[in-house]
Amino acid sequence: MSIRIGIMGYGNLGRGVELAVKHHPDMELAAIFTRRAPESLHPLTEGVKVYSASEAPAKKDEIDVLILCGGSATDLPEQTPYYAQYFNVIDSFDTHARVPEHFAAVDAAAKKSGKVGIISVGWDPGMFSLNRLYADSILPQGKSYTFWGRGVSQGHSDAIRRIPGVLDARQYTVPVPSALDSVRSGACPELSTREKHTRECYVVAEEGADKKAIEQAIVTMPNYFADYDTTVHFISMEELKRDHSGIPHGGFVIHTGKTGENAEHGHIIEYKLTLDSNPEFTSSVLVAYARAAYRLSKEGVSGCKTVFDIAPAYLSSKSGEEIRSHLL
Amino acid sequence: MSIRIGIMGYGNLGRGVELAVKHHPDMELAAIFTRRAPESLHPLTEGVKVYSASEAPAKKDEIDVLILCGGSATDLPEQTPYYAQYFNVIDSFDTHARVPEHFAAVDAAAKKSGKVGIISVGWDPGMFSLNRLYADSILPQGKSYTFWGRGVSQGHSDAIRRIPGVLDARQYTVPVPSALDSVRSGACPELSTREKHTRECYVVAEEGADKKAIEQAIVTMPNYFADYDTTVHFISMEELKRDHSGIPHGGFVIHTGKTGENAEHGHIIEYKLTLDSNPEFTSSVLVAYARAAYRLSKEGVSGCKTVFDIAPAYLSSKSGEEIRSHLL
Numbered sequence: 060m061s062i063r064i065g066i067m068g069y070g071n072l073g074r075g076v077e078l079a080v081k082h083h084p085d086m087e088l089a090a091i092f093t094r095r096a097p098e099s100l101h102p103l104t105e106g107v108k109v110y111s112a113s114e115a116p117a118k119k120d121e122i123d124v125l126i127l128c129g130g131s132a133t134d135l136p137e138q139t140p141y142y143a144q145y146f147n148v149i150d151s152f153d154t155h156a157r158v159p160e161h162f163a164a165v166d167a168a169a170k171k172s173g174k175v176g177i178i179s180v181g182w183d184p185g186m187f188s189l190n191r192l193y194a195d196s197i198l199p200q201g202k203s204y205t206f207w208g209r210g211v212s213q214g215h216s217d218a219i220r221r222i223p224g225v226l227d228a229r230q231y232t233v234p235v236p237s238a239l240d241s242v243r244s245g246a247c248p249e250l251s252t253r254e255k256h257t258r259e260c261y262v263v264a265e266e267g268a269d270k271k272a273i274e275q276a277i278v279t280m281p282n283y284f285a286d287y288d289t290t291v292h293f294i295s296m297e298e299l300k301r302d303h304s305g306i307p308h309g310g311f312v313i314h315t316g317k318t319g320e321n322a323e324h325g326h327i328i329e330y331k332l333t334l335d336s337n338p339e340f341t342s343s344v345l346v347a348y349a350r351a352a353y354r355l356s357k358e359g360v361s362g363c364k365t366v367f368d369i370a371p372a373y374l375s376s377k378s379g380e381e382i383r384s385h386l387l
Numbered sequence: 388m389s390i391r392i393g394i395m396g397y398g399n400l401g402r403g404v405e406l407a408v409k410h411h412p413d414m415e416l417a418a419i420f421t422r423r424a425p426e427s428l429h430p431l432t433e434g435v436k437v438y439s440a441s442e443a444p445a446k447k448d449e450i451d452v453l454i455l456c457g458g459s460a461t462d463l464p465e466q467t468p469y470y471a472q473y474f475n476v477i478d479s480f481d482t483h484a485r486v487p488e489h490f491a492a493v494d495a496a497a498k499k500s501g502k503v504g505i506i507s508v509g510w511d512p513g514m515f516s517l518n519r520l521y522a523d524s525i526l527p528q529g530k531s532y533t534f535w536g537r538g539v540s541q542g543h544s545d546a547i548r549r550i551p552g553v554l555d556a557r558q559y560t561v562p563v564p565s566a567l568d569s570v571r572s573g574a575c576p577e578l579s580t581r582e583k584h585t586r587e588c589y590v591v592a593e594e595g596a597d598k599k600a601i602e603q604a605i606v607t608m609p610n611y612f613a614d615y616d617t618t619v620h621f622i623s624m625e626e627l628k629r630d631h632s633g634i635p636h637g638g639f640v641i642h643t644g645k646t647g648e649n650a651e652h653g654h655i656i657e658y659k660l661t662l663d664s665n666p667e668f669t670s671s672v673l674v675a676y677a678r679a680a681y682r683l684s685k686e687g688v689s690g691c692k693t694v695f696d697i698a699p700a701y702l703s704s705k706s707g708e709e710i711r712s713h714l715l
Contacts (some may be wrong), residue, residue: 078646082527103648158711184715186521186656189699191714193514196675196702197668199410318406318671320431324663328514331659335652340525343646347524367700367710371517374524375695382695383486386519387512 062353063089063121064346065146067112067138068128069100071306072151075342076126077103083346085376089122119145123356124349126150128342136161143168143176143363147352149345151181158184166363173361175352180366181341182332183207187312189366190330194314198326201316204242206234206255210308210337218283219260222276224268227296229303231259234311245315245325258289261303263296308337347374390681391417392674393450395440395470397428399634400479401456403670405431411674413704417450447473451684452677454478456670464489471496471504471691475680477673479509486512494691501689503680508694509669510660511535515640517694518658522642526654529644532570534562534583538636538665546611547588550604552596555624557631559587562639573643573653586617589631591624636665675702 064080066073069091080088081104090108093100097109110118115125125146127138131154139150143165152161158179165176179185183205191203212232219228238255241248260277264270274291278284294302309332318324334340348366351373355364375382392408394401397419408416409432418436421428425437438446443453453474455466459482467478471493480489489506497504507513511533519531540560547556566583569576588605592598602619606612622630637660646652662668676694679701683692703710 075646078648155715158715159708162711179715186525188715189521192699192703192710193517195714196678196699196704197514197671199704316671318403318664318667320406324667326663326668327659327661329657329659329661330518331655331657333655333657335654336646339646339652340654343525343644350524365711365715367703367707367715368698370696370698371520371524372695375520376524376527379695380487382520383490383693386523387483387486387507387516387693387695 061085061087062350063087063123064349065089065115065118065122065125066091066128067115067125067142068134069093069095069102070128071338072342072345073126073128074103075336075339076128076346077107078339079343079346083350083376085350086346090118092125115142116145122146124149124352126345126349128345136164139176139178140164140168143174144172145174147175147356149177149180149349149352151185151341151345152179153181153184155184162363162365170362175356175360176363177348177352177369178363178365180348181344182334183310185341185344185366186332187310187330190312190328191314192367194312194316194328198314198316198318198328200318200322201314201326202247203312203314204250204255205310205312206239207310208232208234208256208308210310210334211303211306212258213306215258215260215283218280219262219277222273224265224273226263226265227299228260228262229299230261233257233259239311239313242313242315243327243329245317245327247315252286253288256287258284258287260289260291261294261299262291263299264293305335306337307335308340309333350374350376389413389415390678391415391449391451392677393417393443393446393453393474394419394456395443395453395466396456396462397421397423397430398456399666400670400673401454402431403664403667404454404456404674405435406667407671407674411678411704413678414674418446420453443470444473450474452477452680454673454677456673464492467504467506468492468496471502472500473502475503475677475684477505477508477676477680479513479669479673480507481509481512483512490691490693498690503684503688504691505676505680505697506691506693508676509672510662511638513669513672513694514660515638515658518640518656519642520695522640522644522656526642526644526646526656528646528650529642529654530575531640531642532578532583533638533640534567535638536560536562536584536636538638538662539631539634540586541634543586543588543611546608547590547605550601552593552601554591554593555627556588556590557627558589561585561587567639567641570641570643571655571657573645573655575643580614581616584615586612586615588617588619589622589627590619591627592621633663634665635663636668637661678702678704 127150169176215230455478493504543558642656
């Protein structure tokens with residue numbers, strides 16, 4: 060029998076989940092839930108049921124794992140504990156500072172219902188977290204660095220769009236090559252925010268807008284840009300649509316460490332992602348962890364988990380014998 | 388209480404384990420076992436007990452995890468199932484084709500004794516295997532490639548040393564840059580053995596030896612060199628000692644995959660290791676998994692496991708709260 064996947068929220072992430080499920084032979088998309096009018100959605104999957112989010116609890120016996128595709132700011136802190144009352148759930152909660160309280164809320168709900176909730180699944184948090192943990196465990200006499208980009212930051216793009224006179228904008232986070240080199244050298248540098256990343260902004264201004272004022276508003280914006288070397292390029296709407304319509308992202312986790320009698324041997328562990336579509340890759344990770352949630356639930360496990368708690372074999376559609384023969 | 392580690396076999400790997408244990412505050416080196424005369428060993432750890440291998444079973448209550456540091460060809464197939472009768476054990480068994488039978492033998496012994504045995508721990512098999520599995524699970528519409536090097540192959544160096552007229556030799560396995568580029572392009576190329584790696588040999592010949600004949604014997608050697616583009620450099624013993632005394636290694640696992648409605652988005656997952664000391668890094672991985680074996684055993688788990696079966700959190704000396712706060 061297939062693992063019956065439900066999608067909660069049909070934005071970029073939800074559509075990515077829908078596409079990813081097709082590549083897993085042991086899964087089927089059972090339903091999509093939305094806060095919009097169900098009939099306004101046009102899913103890519105022939106015949107899939109679309110329900111109002113409020114109907115979800117009534118469908119709990121038709122879904123093995125519900126993948127929550129909302130945002131971390133307001134959706135997931137409410138949704139994940141709520142739906143863990145009825146379903147095994149997975150989310151991509153990425154507000155690092157609020158992980159402990161989110162974990163506690165999901166754990167309480169999932170333990171009460173006997174379900175599994177896996178939080179903070181994606182690439183950061185997610186695959187990058189795993190690489191930080193493995194590297195730190197193997198080479199404790201060492202240091203991990205995380206770099207993001209080159210990629211589109213949605214939050215920073217939105218911040219630029221709120222400036223008067225801006226029609227649209229795209230912001231790229233870019234790692235500084237000399238900082239990457241310094242880390243790879245094993246020197247364990249202390250790097251400031253400014254030394255690690257630069258920010259590139261592509262801005263479409265209204266006709267007649269004061270471009271100098273817009274640029275100044277961007278580069279001095281606290282939290283978002285003031286601590287970085289930021290460059291601003293004014294382009295036309297046509298150029299924005301032609302050259303900046305994708306949502307690429309990626310980055311690096313680099314850990315350098317020492318071994319030997321006198322720390323004479325250096326080692327570099329480097330994990331790098333280069334992603335054409337940030338939401339579609341995140342969705343692909345969510346779907347693999349949905350398989351883990353299903354299997355853990357079948358084994359009688361309940362409560363909140365993170366990627367740290369999941370044995371890698373649970374992610375694969377292949378049997379233990381197969382993965383030992385072909386991937387070990 | 389500390390996790391009491393035992394080392395079976397005191398070669399490069401055993402010494403690497405001894406050095407690694409010092410960097411884990413929750414571990415202590417309890418004993419070293421050797422097939423040589425115990426008094427002939429000179430451990431780096433003050434006061435550590437050295438016993439004859441034959442005494443190991445009698446010390447079973449003094450050791451929480453025994454790390455087996457022998458070779459895969461003849462030592463581990465016998466040692467790992469044997470010592471699993473008495474201890475939680477970890478090995479670095481790396482004969483891929485014989486993993487199924489080794490797994491079965493260790494599983495039977497460990498289930499009978501109620502102990503945990505973790506096999507094939509290191510970087511390949513080990514960290515590379517994990518990266519193949521994670522990537523294959525996340526992007527099933529894709530393909531993984533493994534490249535080794537630049538690094539010293541002990542087996543190939545030994546094969547050269549057996550040629551008449553050769554005093555000493557060092558062989559490096561080197562990935563072909565254009566093959567790496569082709570893989571990273573997402574083209575999913577089919578690559579022959581010759582296209583993936585080249586082999587560089589540094590050879591010290593006896594005075595008056597026929598260098599042409601030695602070179603010919605190397606480059607035509609079946610299994611070892613005949614399928615590769617191999618270059619042979621004759622150097623002096625002084626040069627060998629000065630420039631080739633280290634045991635560096637490393638390599639790449641690169642997975643490219645597609646997502647999207649029409650596979651229009653490409654993604655590259657790349658894991659790269661650059662290691663000054665192959666045995667010391669392998670030892671560092673073994674020690675982290677020793678912690679996992681200890682914890683699983685405390686939970687009542689028994690039988691044979693691989694890196695695929697171990698949740699990452701078991702490797703870390705840090706608590707669940709700590710890793711969620713600082714590494715997630």
